[in-house]
Amino acid sequence: MFDQKGQIRIIESFLAIAVVFSAVLVSVTFPSSPDLSKQKSLSSMGTQALVKLDTNGTLGSLILQSNWASIRTALNILLPMGVSFNLTVYDEAGYAVNSEAVQNSNLLGRDAVSVHYVCATRSQAVEFFVIRLQLAWAG
Numbered sequence: 565m566f567d568q569k570g571q572i573r574i575i576e577s578f579l580a581i582a583v584v585f586s587a588v589l590v591s592v593t594f595p596s597s598p599d600l601s602k603q604k605s606l607s608s609m610g611t612q613a614l615v616k617l618d619t620n621g622t623l624g625s626l627i628l629q630s631n632w633a634s635i636r637t638a639l640n641i642l643l644p645m646g647v648s649f650n651l652t653v654y655d656e657a658g659y660a661v662n663s664e665a666v667q668n669s670n671l672l673g674r675d676a677v678s679v680h681y682v683c684a685t686r687s688q689a690v691e692f693f694v695i696r697l698q699l700a701w702a703g
Contacts (some may be wrong), residue, residue: 606699610679613642624685632666648702654694675699
């Protein structure tokens with residue numbers, strides 16, 4: 565009565581549909597890769613902020629004066645709203661120079677990007693500092 569080949573083809577097509585459907589479900593449930601463009605833009609913004617702050621040796625003189633509040637204020641102005649930062653200044657020997665935290669919020673639990681910048685003072689005795697600026701999107 566019924567053709568055996570036709571029934572097998574129908575069962576085969578239902579199995580193929582089930583395999584495709586399950587593959588789509590599995591691919592949707594896995595998280596996507598982190599957005600690298602946001603990290604690159606954070607890195608670029610951080611570098612630009614440090615370069616702008618170091619214009620005419622301003623950053624070096626603020627570090628020599630230990631004027632951490634002015635550095636924090638300048639970074640709050642130079643970086644866009646919604647960006648959290650933490651800045652640490654290291655001397656030539658690799659020891660942290662800043663005695664207080666230079667940050668606008670806590671970066672714990674966030675995907676942070678680190679920017680390193682070398683700064684030199686414009687005094688008679690030239691001193692070098694390595695600045696590590698960590699950035700993350702707030703929220």
